[in-house]
Amino acid sequence: MEICTKCGNPKIVIRRKQSGQALCQDCFVESIQKKAIKTIKKEKLLEKGDKVLVALSGGKDSVTLLDILDTFRQRNIIDLCAVTVDEGIGGYRQDGVAIAINHAKRLGIEHKVVSFEESYGITLDEIMNRPNHRGSCTYCGVFRRWIINRVAREFGASKIATGHNLDDETQAILMNYLEGNIDNLTKIGPITDSKSPLFTPKIKPLREIPEKEIGLYAIARELEVHFAGCPYSQESFRGEIGEIIKNLSKDHPTIMYSTLSGFDKIKKALKKEYKSEFEFERCSICGEPSSNKVCRACTFLEELDKKVIL
Structure with missing residues (x-):
């Protein structure tokens, strides 16, 4: 009979x-x-007195992240707050928003729900119904980051914590390599900082933990979680890459660990060789930091005949 390697429990x-x-x-x-905790200590992701904004979707990754970071809050090491972005995906996002609200109330932390519709005057569903769109993940990633960074400043947060897991990180590495996007490759890591003081540093405490183990953790801890996957994810390039990695992992169970470890070893050399010449200024439309006259969020909104609702 097989028993627990650690304690002998059957x-x-x-x-x-x-x-x-x-x-x-x-x-x-x-x-x-x-x-x-080992990742947090090794990468120096938290400092005493930090106010950490958790990007709380209500899904397994962000709820697990909140649960683990709350142990630091209970020990008075950090303060916590949270933001939930409602992209406007019918039949999907509402449940996650409700769960996120419940967790914030349960812990008694500051929490804000911000929608694409109130920020930009359009939902992701409406964008995807338009011809010649750029793809769901392209819009979603840019628009979510814009909202989260702004809310971080409103809350006075010193860090933004996201629930990126091992699967997410290896997908990002492979995607950007295949697309030849070296600038994005240099930004992948446990902490994402910026030359602009208007950007709040982002941290990824779960980046070395596989997605399936995070799901099991949420179940084991009996955490209320929205397990449904985004209906647009399988249509994306990230979804295709995810399937490739998942299939490889069946016969090569360490493939994601070795991919992340190898990338982390060459990242310093990559950043040294590829130095970005971008100088951050403010977007001429919304005032957010941008390496161009108009930021990506406002560029996409112009294509959609919309603009930021300030």
Whole structure:
């Protein structure tokens, strides 16, 4: 009979192919928390007194992130606040927003829900119904970042924490390499900083934890979570890359770990060789930081005959 590698408990909840570990529920939960804390300490993601804005969608990644960061809040190391972005995806986003609100209320932290519609006068569903659109992820990523960065300044947050997991990071590495987007490759990492003081640094405490283990953690901790996937995700290039990595991982269970580890080793050399010449100024339309006269969010909105609602 197989028993927990750590404590000998016969009730196993996970067998890790990459390490050969078999863990019971308590040992598994502890291992995830320790892994995230190890990343936070190793990469110096948090400092005492930080006010951290969690990008809280209500999904497994962001709810798990909030749960782990709350242990730091309970020890009076950091303060927490949260923002939930409602992209306007019918039949999908409403449940996640409700769950995010519940978690913020449960913890008693500042929380704000901001929609694409109130910010830009258009929903993602409406964008995707238009001909010749750029694809859901292109708009969503740019518009979400614009909102989250602005709310971070409103809350006076010193860090923005996102629930990017190991799958997300390896997908981003492969996507940007295949597209030849070296500038984006140099920005992938545990902490994303900027030359502009108008950008709040972003941290990724879960970047070394696989997506499936984050889902299992949420179940083991009995956290209220919105498990449904974005209906547009499978149509995206990221979705295609995700399927490729998932299939590779069946016979090569360490592939995501080695991809991330290898990339982290060459990133310093990559940044040194490829120095961005961008100088950040303010977008002439919305006033947000931009490397061009008009930021990407406003560029996309101009194409859609919309503009930021200030």
